[in-house]
Amino acid sequence: MTTGTTTVDAAALPLRTRIGQVNQRLKGWEAVRWVDGAPRVTDVLRREVDRWGGLGALYGVLRADPWSAVRWADGIPPERSAEAYAAVQEHVTRYGDGLPVLFVEEVPHGLQALGGTTLPVNLALGAGMDVDLAHDLAALVAAEVRARGTHVALVSGLDVLRDPRWGRAEECFSEDPALAALLVEATVRGMQGTTSGADAIDAAHVAVVAKHLAGQGAGVGGRNGSGAPIGRRELGEIHLRPAHAAARVGVAGYMAAYNDVDGVPCSANRDLLTGTIRERWGWDGLVMADGTAIDRLRDSAPDPASAAALALEAGVDLSLWDEAYTHVEEALDRGLVAEAVLDRAVDRVLALKRRIGLLGPDSPAAPATGSAGLPGGLDVRPQAPATSPTSEAGRERIALLARAARQSVVLLHDEGVLPLRADATVAVVGPNADDLDAQLGDYTPPRPDPDSEASTVLSALRDRLGADRVRHAPGSRLRGPLDDPAALDAVRDACAAADVTVVVLGGTSRRGYDDEFADNGAVEGPAPDTTNGEGVDLASVALPEAQIAVARAARAAGRPVVGVVLDGRPRVLTALTPLVDALLVVPFPGPRGGEAVAEALLTGTAPGRLPATFPSADGVMPVAHDERRETARGYVDAKEVRGWVLGTAHAPGVTATLREDTVSVTAAALADGATATLTVDVRNDGPRTVTLPVPLWGQRRERGIRPRRRGLLGVQHATVAPGGSVALTYPLGLDALGSWADGSPVAVPVTVAAWCTPDPDAPAGTAAVRVTDQEGTTPWER
Template structure:
């Protein structure tokens, strides 16, 4: 393998830079790929390139669409043209092709999955791994080496616009699903998991804002998914925009070197988030000093930054040692070796469409009410998301083909099921704005003529080619009706008033009212819930979401659980189910902040067999485990969670934590094997065996029930400090 020490200095600097936006490096001209002067200048400047981001990316920010983008079937050819130019005109070291894949490859014709929050609702580790493998195979066959994959962020503030990229508010569930994603995808491409760390708990839910939390909160909540990814062999981590107690993540040596490498023994690559090193200018006097901060902290590869091109100056000024640069270059070269840059892609055929459909169906959460509906009903279909495919997709999504046979909105799926005459469509409003008296009158008319009213409400991460974007692709400036995604943090998460007015109008008709909230973040739904007979919540379910929702309505197939708690009202935060128990009494006007708790949805009647289990900390630390049996008296396709409450001397307990989860079909008894991950302390970001007593239960109660089963992790004397 090539070593950094064998390369000239300018080439080494080039290898740790990823400045180009890939769609600017290549043009599709007269039916063939053509490299641009932008690429030529970069190769000439550095004698090669470490990595190129987004050669295949297609979306409004890149301004790439079906009329000017790379045809899907010729993606690998386009990447090969860039690769040939870089290796022939540079130092001979191939370039890494890096693409976004937060819920499918962000390229023309690629498969779009339900967003992470939807997979969190399904709580299906096996399906998540299968989906990741299929996406990885698709990405590799099109020339991609490295996929940027969301999943480390833990959703602790629903005001954050990127909530849809989180698997859950629960760190254990997030850890299970991100590890499954890494395992599945890395059979084909390398994964850089993002974002490290605490971006889901920024002040006020503002993207990239600081996270003034303590080390225990950091370890127990925000590092647990990262440790799971590292243990699964993830190729890289992306350092986030935010700071932790004032120290920016991309300059945080204690995190990027101390935790990841020294404590965890992980040996992959750290990539900075887009322009994150340039943003260190508020912490450093000039670009060279900012680059030195990041390099010394443990960043190996930049993303669109100018600052990292000043590393030669940083060396001249003695701000970094040459060994610091060589260490980063060697990690980049090791990744190139790992992904087999000189090997031909090995496409793997997978039936990804059926997996996507299955994930969409598992994302449908029945919060209250009874289904299915009468198959002979005439439906008044109301609301802004009833016939809007884009509203089902989430952010970081390529444009869909004009004629996509696998796509369905609620309206198209209802018409296919009931016939056009039985579906009376009246949108009534946009997502955030009213359409006027005539539109509301049309809603009244449809409701009067129908047997049942189905409202499809919520939000959208829609991006328009006329929108304004920041230098990292986040929405900047007003975007019509966009309520979710990067750059769309909200001060209020109440359902917009025009949508509530639709619910009031439907309620006044006297008909059965069903509300389907399609969104990418928790909402305050208390008022809506009081206006409807049936309430479904569906995190952005992907292109086949319409059919999944209609199946839930008429076949009773809803089997998801809420992956995050929904607040009882706007401004009531935090509400996560695993917050610590408080001595305060809560808000005077809202004693119980969580309106709809984590885990709500179609549940299975299950109960832990009463017992007291005991295991020593030494046994637990050496791979020991406890088998807890759960009896199921009412089965069906659903997730069965196992909750626990830790009692550790001197530590205020959390109300409950998710220990494990299993999806079941028709089982009558299941076993949970609880080992170090489930019973250990995560205070340092990795599991450690300590004496503790844990109450365990499988019901959906938000506080530990009196009949909870106990697991005692004992010390060398056979007791726990809690018992003493």
């Protein structure tokens, strides 16, 4: 067999090769190591190739982090990544059955490899609500990832944040499915360079496996991987909408989630993985299991062969670190699964290899053959370092990353203390004031040392104001007090010697090389000060008392206090709010986050909006802005469950006014691509130029269906000078006005109330968007 044919399919392959193609058992850092300045394949890889004649895919050759135990001292140098891949590919194709292997890496917010660009986390991009930015960031990362030799990027974004207690909240774009869908679609387009599943993925882009499908953000109690006890309508309206958006622009694959939906594990859910995404949506790509997820089916199956059969029948084409798929031959012999089902999975793996250019020189996606003459055109010559910051491309990259960090910053309120005076002496206190790890998020590689691209809030303010005008004291750890009994006295002294205090609190997804990890990489312990990330679900999302004590000490000094919360999840801020005169919330903004926060402090403006609702207290979940309207009064001891609602931003002097009273479109026209257009006039009577996303909210009114309080109909961006105004148009199509009850948009007659004010419920005097039947009416009006 040769790799120079595009006609290879499962029927032409021996059984052991077919089983090998659906297996992705190895961890790449164990298959190839960097020894004495060169890549060396290991016996782990040799044994796997001898056993199966090859590999379908190999995960994590470049991964660097505490779980892989890969550091700068012993990892693959960024500029020589292709050499490591080439060593694997050469061994697999020479000693196996000739089929090249897909190289798969984690890219949840940048490549998790030495030297990989680290972006703000998804929740931070949700604060920006900027589709164009999401696309451009994705394209930037894709070019970097593919240049290093990676074929497939595992990209977070399908999860919808429905419970702040979940440690992986930072991987979600928002609690609102419409916002998540907009940003997922832009990310896939940017990374793959595609607009449909028929498009090849060229040598400047990378295939995306979007994760996780589906409902993982609705786990019971916010516990990672726990069941999602939701009905079909909730699944469709909330959790499938981002996945549908990805399918529409040709996403290469999905990762099936750990959780079950109403008792059926996603990795064994044929209605989800075959009936919904393939038969109803018409999508034709690859489904990958999450790490060890098929082995976890042992609670739903009597043995590994049965677990493998369940997953194959459901539509899982490629495993990840599982043993179950090594029992596929046994499953075939026992009649648990048909050989045609295995062949279907193998053909999907081969189809992705063709789409990415690995199979066949005639593929439009195939790059030029590299110096080693290996499939996929791997060029193993040492690569140039990352784009020079002094080049035009380097300056564009820096500007894009800085823009993303700025849009992560949300100003919630200000009682007149911002902007900070240019001649002010500032105390910068709190555990996150000078902690770069607290800005980065989970799935982050170790930063280089020195790190010229990074800034903390403390370092950025020192750069702006001068070190002699900035005082500092950490005051506490994130979870508890410092060992130093005088830590809070140091805070009081620093604040008393300053004109204003900036107290920087929040959380971190820090992983340490001494921490312990589960078999899927989730942190298990000790991680004494880690508060976020996979495996770090919290029963309480209130800021810990030790952090509140720092804010109290700052307030006691009698100076104005600005609170900054750097975190990857919504927090209860009820105890903090009365202690500060201004408050900023910043979802993990990435390495440039310190400079972004400093700019907001010194200009008094911030371009972000809350991407999720912050609860008013522990124990009041759920609190999402689009929960259904309730008939109950709430809790006796917590009358208002929501603290700060999604979309909140403090922009004094900025008003938004909806022009139209009523617009109409027929359901038939909507289904054919017609839109109903609303216009919002945005005026700025404040003293400074403001750049801000302007959301348009809506509430569906369907007979017999309890309405959600509101949902996002659309979002546009406005930059308005003092005394100026701009008009924004919102063309509302099928996505905005259709019913998502079954996970895809359907045009049905309906009345939708629309408004652009911050109200969490429909205010008086909303506009009406009417989707009518052929008689020109809606069920709500009869």
